[in-house]
Amino acid sequence: MDKYQGLLKAHNLKSTHQRLAILKNISDAGHIDVEFLYSKLLEKFSSLSKATLYRNINDLLASNIIEEIKLPELKQQYEIKKEPHIHLLCKNCHNVKDINYNLDSVYSEISKDNKFKIEKSFIVIKGLCSNCV
Amino acid sequence: MDKYQGLLKAHNLKSTHQRLAILKNISDAGHIDVEFLYSKLLEKFSSLSKATLYRNINDLLASNIIEEIKLPELKQQYEIKKEPHIHLLCKNCHNVKDINYNLDSVYSEISKDNKFKIEKSFIVIKGLCSNCV
DNA sequence: TCTAATTCAGATAATTAATATCTTATTTAT
DNA sequence: ATAAATAAGATATTAATTATCTGAATTAGA
Numbered sequence: 001m002d003k004y005q006g007l008l009k010a011h012n013l014k015s016t017h018q019r020l021a022i023l024k025n026i027s028d029a030g031h032i033d034v035e036f037l038y039s040k041l042l043e044k045f046s047s048l049s050k051a052t053l054y055r056n057i058n059d060l061l062a063s064n065i066i067e068e069i070k071l072p073e074l075k076q077q078y079e080i081k082k083e084p085h086i087h088l089l090c091k092n093c094h095n096v097k098d099i100n101y102n103l104d105s106v107y108s109e110i111s112k113d114n115k116f117k118i119e120k121s122f123i124v125i126k127g128l129c130s131n132c133v
Numbered sequence: 134m135d136k137y138q139g140l141l142k143a144h145n146l147k148s149t150h151q152r153l154a155i156l157k158n159i160s161d162a163g164h165i166d167v168e169f170l171y172s173k174l175l176e177k178f179s180s181l182s183k184a185t186l187y188r189n190i191n192d193l194l195a196s197n198i199i200e201e202i203k204l205p206e207l208k209q210q211y212e213i214k215k216e217p218h219i220h221l222l223c224k225n226c227h228n229v230k231d232i233n234y235n236l237d238s239v240y241s242e243i244s245k246d247n248k249f250k251i252e253k254s255f256i257v258i259k260g261l262c263s264n265c266v
Numbered sequence: 267t268c269t270a271a272t273t274c275a276g277a278t279a280a281t282t283a284a285t286a287t288c289t290t291a292t293t294t295a296t
Numbered sequence: 297a298t299a300a301a302t303a304a305g306a307t308a309t310t311a312a313t314t315a316t317c318t319g320a321a322t323t324a325g326a
Contacts, residue, residue, distance in 0.1 A: 014273060014322050034312085049276045054313060056274090070203030072255055088249050099247060101239070107258075110234060115263035116221050122205055122257040125240070130248035147293050147302060167283085182305045187284060189303090 011063040018045060022056055026066060026078055031087075031096045033075040071096070071124055086123045092132035144196040151178060155189055159199060159211055164220075164229045166208040204229070204257055219256045225265035 004023045005015045013019065018041075025040045026032055034053065041048050057078060060066040069077040071089055088097040103121070111118050137156045138148045146152065151174075158173045159165055165173075167186065174181050190211060193199040202210040204222055218231040236254070244251050
C-alpha cells in the first residue's frame with residue numbers, strides 16, 4: 001500500500017492517482033511552488049487541470065497533510081507537514097535545507113520578556129550553502 | 134520638511150503626495166497589506182489608482198525604502214525598512230510586535246554545523262499576545 | 267466481484283490580483 | 297516662471313485563483 005494512502009484515508013480523502021502524485025512530488029522536492037509542481041505533474045498526467053491542482057492543494061492544507069511555507073522573494077511553497085524545523089535558504093541555488101536546532105531557552109526568554117504565549121515559530125535563514133560559497 | 138522627503142530624494146524619487154501618504158500609512162501601521170493600505174489611502178485620495186499603488190510599492194521596494202514581509206496565513210505585508218528584528222504575530226488579533234533579540238551565538242553554531250554562510254534571517258513567532266491571552 | 271453512493275477530475279467561466287501602456291498632470295531644477 | 301523629467305490616473309491586459317457543472321473514478325457494502 002502506498003505510503004500516503006493511509007494518510008488520505010485517515011482524513012476521508014480518496015486516494016486518487018492525481019492526489020498521490022501531488023503528494024509524491026511535493027515529498028520528492030521537499031519544497032515546491034504551484035507552478036513547478038504543475039509542470040512536474042503534467043509529465044505524468046498530461047491532461048491534469050490546474051483547477052484540480054489548486055483544489056487538491058487546498059484540501060490537503062485543510063487536512064493538515066501539507067503546509068504552506070513562505071520564503072522571502074520566492075513564491076508560496078508547499079511541503080509535507082513534518083516536525084517544526086529551521087529552513088536554510090541558499091540565495092544562489094535556492095535550495096532549502098531543513099535543520100533542527102533547539103531554541104527552547106530562547107523562546108522561554110522571549111515569551112517571558114514580552115508576555116507572549118508562543119505557539120509556533122517560522123524561521124528562514126538566507127545565505128550561501130556550502131556548494132555555492 | 135517631511136520626514137520621508139529626504140529619503141525619497143536620496144533615491145531620486147519625486148516626493149509626490151501619493152508617495153508620502155503611502156509611506157506614512159505603512160509607517161503608522163507598522164505592517165500592512167496592499168488591500169488595507171489602498172483602503173486607507175482612498176480616504177485621503179479618493180481617486181487614487183490601484184496601478185499607482187502597485188507601481189509605487191515596487192519602486193519603493195527597488196529602492197530598499199520598504200520591504201516585503203511574509204507572515205504565515207496572512208497576505209504579503211509591507212513595512213518601512215529597519216534593523217533586522219523578530220516578529221511576534223498574535224494569532225488572535227493579528228497584531229505584530231517587533232522585538233530585538235541577539236541570536237549571534239545560535240547563528241554561528243548553525244553556520245558552522247551546516248557550512249552555511251548566513252546573510253539574513255526571517256523569524257516570525259506566532260502565538261497569543263498579552264492582550265489576547 | 268458488482269453495484270450504488272460519494273467524491274473527484276476536467277473543462278470552462280468567473281474572480282481577483284498584478285502589470286503594462288498611454289495621456290495628462292505634477293514635481294523639481296534652473 | 298518655465299522646461300524637462302517623472303508620476304498619476306484610466307484603461308487594457310495578463311496572470312493567478314476559485315467556482316460551477318458534468319462525466320468519471322473510488323470505495324464501501326452486498
